[in-house]
Amino acid sequence: MSESRLIVPARYDRIKQICSFVVDAANVAGLDESSTFQCQIAVDEACTNIIEHGYEGEDRGRIEVICNTDPGVLKIELLDQAPPFDPDKVPEPDLGAPLEEMKIGGLGIYFMKKMMDDVSFSRENGTNRLALLKRSAG
């Protein structure tokens, strides 16, 4: 198993750096291209949610990313110190809604669940922890 760690200020312009960090870990794990892309989307959406809904703005805290790899498996943990987050309170997106009623909100968690093999939220000692697991499609 190999572990890598990145800590960045919670800013939108740091999400690309986080995605690159996750892509590097996905390559170490030997994930296929599609799975690697899905990890990027899931992490991007998670970090956007942390900044927008957790910290409620940029530069109000930090995001820590920990990647653990095994052959064909990538485990990503995102840690933040924003107020407690209850994913069950986020409504599911209504994907069948007509255009005028369509709200492209709530897609972040939906994308994470669709694209990753396991998603879990927890909170401990003032820290929110989001764990994402991806196994190579092959």
Next chain:
Amino acid sequence: MDISTQEVKRVSVMTVKGRVDSTTAPDLENALKQLVEGDKTQIVLDLKDVEYMSSAGLRAMVSTLKSVKRINGDLRLCAPSPRVHEVLRLAGLTSIFNIYPGQDEAVNSF
């Protein structure tokens, strides 16, 4: 992300290159908004060179689609990569947007 726009047969063709994410999506939304405010309501968004799109990009496109539909226009998409198409499909947007394989087909559809 780079954006360029040209007029083709009275259709505004906006070509986007690179990543459309939380950082760059506001620029895309503003560029599209400027077109609509300039009475350009027949718009093709060429996604051929978009390597990555998160839900922030989808939000910008849906917002513009709502605006142009209200004034009898349309925002049509062309040439999304398989990855971007997957994001559109998962968000339920492949039935909301008209999507064409290439720019010519999208322009000629107006």
